Structures are given as structure tokens and as C-alpha cells.
Amino acid sequence: MGVRVERVMGTVVSIDVRDPDPGDPSIARAIEAAVAWFHEVDARFSPFRATSEVRRLDRGDLAIDDVHPDLRHVLRACEDLRQATGGAFDARGHDPGGHLDPSGFVKGWAVDEAVDLLVGAGARSFAVNAGGDVVVRGEAGPGRAWRVGVRDPAAADRIAAVLEVTDRAVATSGLYERGSHVRDPRTGRVPGAYSSITVVGPTLGLADAWATAALALGPDGPALVAAQDGLGVLALDAHGVATWSDLVGALLR
Numbered sequence: 001m002g003v004r005v006e007r008v009m010g011t012v013v014s015i016d017v018r019d020p021d022p023g024d025p026s027i028a029r030a031i032e033a034a035v036a037w038f039h040e041v042d043a044r045f046s047p048f049r050a051t052s053e054v055r056r057l058d059r060g061d062l063a064i065d066d067v068h069p070d071l072r073h074v075l076r077a078c079e080d081l082r083q084a085t086g087g088a089f090d091a092r093g094h095d096p097g098g099h100l101d102p103s104g105f106v107k108g109w110a111v112d113e114a115v116d117l118l119v120g121a122g123a124r125s126f127a128v129n130a131g132g133d134v135v136v137r138g139e140a141g142p143g144r145a146w147r148v149g150v151r152d153p154a155a156a157d158r159i160a161a162v163l164e165v166t167d168r169a170v171a172t173s174g175l176y177e178r179g180s181h182v183r184d185p186r187t188g189r190v191p192g193a194y195s196s197i198t199v200v201g202p203t204l205g206l207a208d209a210w211a212t213a214a215l216a217l218g219p220d221g222p223a224l225v226a227a228q229d230g231l232g233v234l235a236l237d238a239h240g241v242a243t244w245s246d247l248v249g250a251l252l253r
Contacts, residue, residue, distance in 0.1 A: 004031050008038045009107055010048070011131030017118070018125040018140060030121030034114035034128075041110040044068060047101040058100040074109060078102050081209045085224070089213035093185020104212040108171060108204030111135050133171040135204050147253070151176075153195035153236055160236055161198075163251040169204035173197050173211035184216040193218035193237065199225055200232040200248055207231070 004015040015031050046052045053071050056062045064072065078091040087093070091102040111130050115137065118126055125138030127146055136146040145164040152158035153176045163170060173182060174196030183190055197214040201207035210231060214221030222243060225233040232247030244252065 004035065006035050006038065008035070009042045009110065009130065010046070011107070013038055013111075013131070014127075014129045015114075015118070016127045016129070017123055018127075018138070019123055024122065026121040027118070027123050030117045030123065034117050037114055037117065038110060041070075041106065044071060045074070045102065045106045047099065047103060054100055054102065074102050074106060077109070077205070078105050078209075081105065081206075081213070084228075085210070085213040085217075087186050088184065088217045088221070088224075089209050090185035093183070104173075105205050105209045107131070108133060108169070108206070108208035111204045112169075130204075133169075133204055133208055135169045136165055137167055139166065150196070150198050150234060150236075152240065153238075154240060160240065161234060161242060162253045163198075163200065163234075163248065164253050165200065165251055168200055169202065169207045170198065170200050171204055171207035171211045172199075173208070173215045175215070182212060182215050184218070191216050191218045194221070194235050195238050195240075196236045197221060197225075198234040198236075198248075200234075200251065202230050 006013050015034060017027060044053045047054055049055060053062060053067050057067055081089045089104060092098050092100055107130055111128050112135065114128055115135050127134055127136045134148050140146045145166045148163045148165055148170045149159040150161040150172060152160040153174055175182060176195065194215060197211045199207040199211040210225050214225045214233060217224060222233045222235045225231050226245035232245045234242060234244040234248045236242050
């Protein structure tokens with residue numbers, strides 16, 4: 001079957017199934033359903049589409065009771081994360097204009113839902129990669145964990161670290177792709193303590209949101225992530241110096 005690649009949600013998403021029979025019709029249908037799901041998420045949640053429910057809700061064209069249940073679910077999850085991070089993750093606070101933008105959770109959550117589709121179809125060994133944020137299940141090959149590279153913030157063609165992971169999610173938030181797109185919602189300032197934060201966790205929605213929060217928090221970010229049950233963190237400062245929690249240390253290669 002090979003790797004299914006789709007440009008959607010403002011990035012490139014790939015689905016790489018390594019099961020003994022990846023051509024199984026049920027798995028093939030689940031892959032296509034996952035791709036369709038990503039486009040549905042893009043249409044509903046994009047902060048860049050004037051017709052998306054997120055934009056319409058933000059403008060006041062829709063009431064919260066009138067939006068899709070998925071949007072209400074995401075907003076509740078974002079509020080839970082805002083409280084858990086002490087305001088460092090905020091579906092409004094990362095945008096300089098204060099507009100509603102739950103993207104820091106949505107992409108990972110969408111991948112988690114797609115993973116459930118694949119598992120439900122019988123897939124056991126696969127990776128779903130959304131712009132470098134990854135969920136893996138099973139093995140990359142017999143006896144081989146999946147190897148996830150963390151890019152060097154100073155150079156897109158260099159890898160700063162490699163993690164060997166199984167049945168986990170890995171997300172990175174950095175200042176290198178879109179400059180100052182990450183802001184501390186509490187102060188409005190662009191953080192400067194770290195160039196990138198990588199979080200390993202059970203789901204990509206959580207890992208992605210906590211990576212964003214930790215980057216915004218600055219010096220206190222990695223310790224707060226490491227204190228969360230099931231989460232690990234790798235932090236790279238402006239000089240490329242890496243620090244990591246025990247959970248991540250066990251995965252470094």
C-alpha cells in the first residue's frame with residue numbers, strides 16, 4: 001500500500017501502515033476515512049477560512065449551542081488545558097488579536113481520532129505524521145521501535161535528537177517555522193528561553209498542547225510538563241543545548 005500522503009490542515013499528513021497485510025480492504029477504507037476526516041476537521045476548525053465554524057463562532061455569527069458537537073468538545077478540552085497549564089495554553093491567548101484559534105490542540109486531536117479509525121479497522125503497526133508531530137502504534141518492523149527525529153532548531157536539515165518510541169505520541173513546538181507565532185497568553189510576549197520543546201505522551205492532542213504551553217512558559221515549562229502523569233519533555237535552548245526528563249531520557253538514541 002505504501003505511505004498515504006495528503007496536504008491538509010495547513011500541513012502534510014502521512015499515514016504509514018506496516019502491518020503484515022497493509023493492503024487489507026478494511027485498513028485501506030480506514031485510511032481513506034481518516035483522510036476524509038482530516039478535511040472535515042480543516043473545514044470546521046481552520047482559523048484561516050472565513051466559512052469555518054471557528055471563524056463564524058469568533059465573529060458572533062454562530063452561537064455555541066449551534067456549532068457541531070466536535071467544536072464544543074474541543075473548546076471544553078482547551079479550557080481544561082488552560083486551567084491545567086495555568087493559562088500558558090489558551091485557545092485565544094496565543095493569537096495577537098485575541099481571536100479564537102484552538103489549532104494548538106485540534107491537529108493532535110484530529111490525528112488521535114484518525115488513529116482510532118485505523119485501530120478499529122485492525123491496523124496494529126503504523127505511524128501518522130502531521131507536519132512532524134507523530135503518533136505511532138506497534139513496531140516499525142519486527143523487533144524495531146519507531147524512530148522519531150527532533151529537528152535542530154538552527155537548521156531544518158539537521159536532527160538534534162532521535163527518540164525510539166512505541167505506542168506513543170511525539171509533538172514539537174518551536175520558534176523556527178513561523179517565527180514569533182507562539183506567545184505567552186498571560187503577557188503577550190514571545191518566549192525566549194527555548195527554541196523548541198518536544199513532548200512525548202499518550203495522545204497527540206495532549207502532547208501538542210503541552211509543547212505549546214511549555215514553550216510559552218519559558219524557564220518553568222519543562223518542569224511543569226515533566227510533572228504531568230505520562231508526559232516527558234525534551235527542551236532545546238537557543239544555543240542547541242538539550243535537557244530532558246527521565247521519561248524522554250529512556251527513549252533517546
